[in-house]
Amino acid sequence: MAFISSGYNPDKPMENRITDIGPRDFNEFLPPVIKKNFGKWAYHEILEPGVLMHKAESGDEVYTVRCGGCRLMSTEHIREITEIADKHCDGYLRFTTRNNIEFMVDSKDKIEPLKEDLLSRKGPGGDYKFPIGGTGACITNIVHTQGWIHCHTPATDASGTVKATMDELFEEFTNMRLPAILRISMACCLNMCGAVHCSDLAILGIHRKPPMIDHEYIDNLCEIPLAVASCPVAAIRPSKAEIVAESGEKKTVKTVAIKNERCMFCGNCYTMCPSLPLADQEGDGIALMVGGKISNRISAPKFSKVVVAFIPNEPPRWPTMTKTIRKIVDAYAKNANKYERLGDWAERIGWEKFFEVCDIPFTEHVIDDFRDPAYYTWRQSTNFKWTHGVEDFANIKK
Amino acid sequence: MAFISSGYNPDKPMENRITDIGPRDFNEFLPPVIKKNFGKWAYHEILEPGVLMHKAESGDEVYTVRCGGCRLMSTEHIREITEIADKHCDGYLRFTTRNNIEFMVDSKDKIEPLKEDLLSRKGPGGDYKFPIGGTGACITNIVHTQGWIHCHTPATDASGTVKATMDELFEEFTNMRLPAILRISMACCLNMCGAVHCSDLAILGIHRKPPMIDHEYIDNLCEIPLAVASCPVAAIRPSKAEIVAESGEKKTVKTVAIKNERCMFCGNCYTMCPSLPLADQEGDGIALMVGGKISNRISAPKFSKVVVAFIPNEPPRWPTMTKTIRKIVDAYAKNANKYERLGDWAERIGWEKFFEVCDIPFTEHVIDDFRDPAYYTWRQSTNFKWTHGVEDFANIKK
Amino acid sequence: MAKRETPLLDQLESGPWPSFVSDIKRAAEARHKNERNVEYQIPVDVCDDLLGVLELSYQDGTTHWKHGGIVGVFGYGGGVIGRYCDQPENFPGVAHFHTMRVNQPSGKYYTSQYLNDLCDLWDFRGSGLTNMHGATGDIVFIGTTTEQLEEIFFELTHKFDQDLGGSGSNLRTPATCLGQSRCEFACYDTQALCTHLTHEYQDELHRPAFPYKFKFKFDGCPNGCVASIARSDLSFIGTWRDEIRIDQEAVAAYVGGEIQPNAGAFAGRDWGPFDIQKEVIDLCPSQCMSLEDGKLVIDNKECTRCMHCINVMPRALKIGNDRGCSMLCGAKSPILDGAQMGSLLVPFIKVEDNYDEIQEIIENIWDWWMEEGKNRERLGELIKRQGFQKLLEVTNIKAVPQHIQEPRSNPYILWREEEVEGGWDRDINEFRKHHAR
């Protein structure tokens, strides 16, 4: 493989250089019917799961077919997408903010052939390459992150947990039968690139072992004061250690010491310093959070809450995790009111009932103990419901 | 005035000493009808403002006439109370948890003479000594504190502000025409002995000047480390000062220094150290808080919120304060739903509307900036109502 | 004739509400007249001087009382608040002006006799001014001199069979709503429990051994008439665990307008005819009520026992039969870290004659707080600092969802080593075999 230059001259990096030109103008990419009716849309209809019709004031219509995208996609897959767009949509397409693919056509009769084409494309294991759905009161695609595919801090995989979950919930993607939209997000560590902090249901990778300290290397690879400063709970302090180096030589090195019982496994130290790895097969796994939302519809946006503190990593299909998710989705689907988001439902019935109805064991770990605001999550009221056994003091004694 | 011994011998303090006997047994003091029907009450009725009837399962009835008490009362006043009790109630009476006086009779015909007697007793300035009311959807007595009558840390007077307020709201004491009960409390400093932190309406004395430092005496009168530790915002540090003593002598003393711009005027340092007085005629005054509640009825208990950050002390009648209170009470009375507490009303209409409807100017001081939980009081939503002018950005530019 | 001019205070003599100024003036006068021939043990013009010093405060907008200093009675660390005037020359009658807290009887019922006797004592050895009652619940005797403290205590204990209340870093005088004495909503005997625990913990009440003050309050039901949830480190609130008892005939009578809603509490205004749907069913916070064929139905397992429907229709709806109380802890004023309400610790506990289980919880909490609490740290602050989990640990109570209003929204879970497979000890060199630097 011979190196082929783009024209860039490393000796004269400024030669011919173009910078700060920003993204391409979106107007270049708008399908004609969209361009023509820009800002002049009258209303929309969801004709069936995955198929939208937008009506313009001019009377024009644009039909959108939405397909599940798996986000991590190869150029092979993109070329298949563009091929479809060329065949049916005059070479236009878009992606949604949740990584779905939208094919738009400007008349109704173009929908069926498009759909047929999409659904006919399957992978070797029988998966749909372009499942249609993700509209209305459904579970659409999962916003997620890198996981073991690319990142250095994950506590679980992203693409795998997402695939396992979407396989489990596939029917909810292709239907619109939930009480409201149910948005699932996934993030592989507490940095939460998947912004799982406000999703109806969130899959979150978490660590449970404090960092190991690579005493021999830390002073070379990291700035110790930065590592110390990185810890939000001040569990790290500068220290010295006597070590036997790889060379066999005994020496005293500058390093850090960690108060393990203070550590909350946030991983921020590791982000700042590679000599403090946390990852561990048994320590790492998944927490489930529920009840967040973004939209201002009826109720204000809200944060997701931890309801299952830990599920072990069970690659490749994380069965305990998917089963638990299924329980929550089913309980919600069965019990919530129309238009009621999962978090609003849980608040209406009371979180004590949520655990009962979803059949999720309650553990002390879901009680907040982080900083002052924790207090506001405890119950300062006698208004609560009985759940099985709690009315008997003998049962709640340790 | 000759000293008369009780029998206590200071030289032998343990002689004959009785300790740890606790309070008197309440059973001794129960009126017969109460004792008889203890724990067997069927229901109650409010016959008219201030008059309650409790029906026992036995069919017995006890009638209670409730009178405003001014809590700070002399033995003269108490003797008048016992005289009334002797005359009408077989020598029994009680006080309520809000410092009202309750006279109980065991038959209906005893009510009118009792009421007549009570209302006939007036002070030289025309005040009722025993106003009847304080039941049902009313404003009952104000729970309050010592103020300038007895305490060393007040920022205002207690008895005076209470008298002025109850005079203003007297009609609401003797009527039951509010949407729900409206409980007012008063505390003369941030220690909040009046527990104003959860009242529908709260009158709170506040300081606004950082402590003065009595450099010459502080090291003798206080433990400097305790004074330093007392400050919740770490505004105080140990220091030295050059002073000219009262004697005229120049000397360097151990003292403290205060970062004034950090001080939040809580007075905790003064509680710990008399050499750090805060009180000041211009600095001190009143904050009004609203919307708290205690009962679990319909909604959970909640904290009162600061809606007017400062009203100057205007003894003897605090007219600005009483006028502002009146505005709030009137707006509430006019607009809230039946059974709706003030705080529930404000939350239903939105606090932005509360300020508009009550015609109270909004100031930055009512925005929380104390510690992490402050964040949760800001608005994380686009769900808000327009109030006059706010929809125009030009108007909200400084 | 008044000893001093008090033009500002005088303005507080008018207006309909009882005037404390008129009352103090009257007391001042009575003292001078001395019709009962009392041999006053403190200055006869104590009330005049109090008015004088108060008038001065009304003029200059500041208090004229100094820090207390340590006064009290032998062997007790509480019950007395020391107080001195900062202008003793001008107001010698109140140069010393200490208060004594006298432990009120549970529920604040009295006989005239008892109160009159107390008045005699207080006229004789103090200012004759009181608070009926202090915000914690005590009978507060306002204003006496240091020498009188032991005398008063001696008389109280010997003649009145009566002890002092609390102050300082100890158990404070417990207080209660009137409970079963006169209220159909009371789910347990608040007065009995209050009295029992007060007696049981006399030592804690009188001898400061705590990091800071500690308060008990007892509400018979969730209406909270003694405000325990806001004002006590440990709050006992009555509740039940079976069903609200319904008398359908009485329901019909309410619907038919024969009985006034809420016992007549709203009678002062025309709110229109009673509408059970709007006023009860729609306002039920858990939406667990309905009308079926004219009958009121309550889905009790959804009920949060908020009291609303019972308050509105006390003749038709009654608290359940299987009663006890919830225990909440940590309420306090804002100093230092912001106010707290009590947080639910025990959803339900029986309140039987034997209070052992309750006392075990109390003592476990105290042990922890005395061990770990910093100087001047309230229980609520300790719970915040060490976490609700720690409270559960020391009280041997399992975590139940009733403990929370909502689960944590942050993922910062403090796992313990024993919970994590394989423990925390790991070998970095072993790790590096599979993960190069």
Place this chain on the structure above:
Amino acid sequence: MAKRETPLLDQLESGPWPSFVSDIKRAAEARHKNERNVEYQIPVDVCDDLLGVLELSYQDGTTHWKHGGIVGVFGYGGGVIGRYCDQPENFPGVAHFHTMRVNQPSGKYYTSQYLNDLCDLWDFRGSGLTNMHGATGDIVFIGTTTEQLEEIFFELTHKFDQDLGGSGSNLRTPATCLGQSRCEFACYDTQALCTHLTHEYQDELHRPAFPYKFKFKFDGCPNGCVASIARSDLSFIGTWRDEIRIDQEAVAAYVGGEIQPNAGAFAGRDWGPFDIQKEVIDLCPSQCMSLEDGKLVIDNKECTRCMHCINVMPRALKIGNDRGCSMLCGAKSPILDGAQMGSLLVPFIKVEDNYDEIQEIIENIWDWWMEEGKNRERLGELIKRQGFQKLLEVTNIKAVPQHIQEPRSNPYILWREEEVEGGWDRDINEFRKHHAR
């Protein structure tokens, strides 16, 4: 034939959802086949090795990627995330595996032509694997070597007229909902504003001068389809200040069952016939709707513009005509101090062709944050640390009640000296004249 066995990953090839494993395998195969005759500039078995390293992670439950190190393109401080494998000997194809963030067009519309061209470039100089799109919004090119970074950048800028997106402590790639391009709810042209600000702040996007990352996101209405309120330091959410437009005939059609509620979004289940009272009027959070003589009436001054009624009846109810946006700031993930949503700063601002007022606010915020923000302190954390009042001060905005959900419940007000009559300087000796020690 696959280069390696991946028995665990293979299990992710079944099931209905698109399989990323099958896709990567296909890509691996395509690379080996090389039907397009690409002169691959990075190892041909990059995809095989990626599968291999991932299989290893599935076996040992840990990642095999190391910290990035500083790689990038000359003069830019962002746009590239460096990545190295921690087992380079076993997986040489991914020994270097950097990603590049390519700034997506606003709204994520594309032509096939453009995407195909990008694919050509990325097959040639990278792994051929992408994210369409990254969580911030970029086109993410996953996996190339250090030497290719400048080459790719050169080609992108010269042949594609296309720049990189953000990473590091700078402005991150702004993102938007599709807005007016296809949505009747859009209250302003989100794509135009997004594009404008992206161009305007190219320097901030490419050259880290901030304490930490900073994100803009643009939602056309309160439905929030790009999640700006949760994911951006500065969030622009469309709204209006006049009235919801009502078409009463269409209302009647909804009521009559002629039009499906919520555009058919609930069609997959039998929810019974549409009930405007229950589904719209009763659910309106501000209870400002009613039916009068069959006509729907909205009390617009009580409306909070929550979108519910409009979402349910898009053919009958339309956003107002006088439109603009609200600006909220400070959203972020939980590291370090807990997550934040954006807090409302500007209730309403017009979004006209001239964005000067908006830019003034942005720049005032940046000036403050750059001056006062600590290393790795997000805007939200700075606001928490210095107070909302400070944010108002630096943006020259008056406090209005819309800024808060509720007033403070603590009384710890930070008065400033100039607000207090007489100032703070006092003479203790003067004070002591009236208040003895």
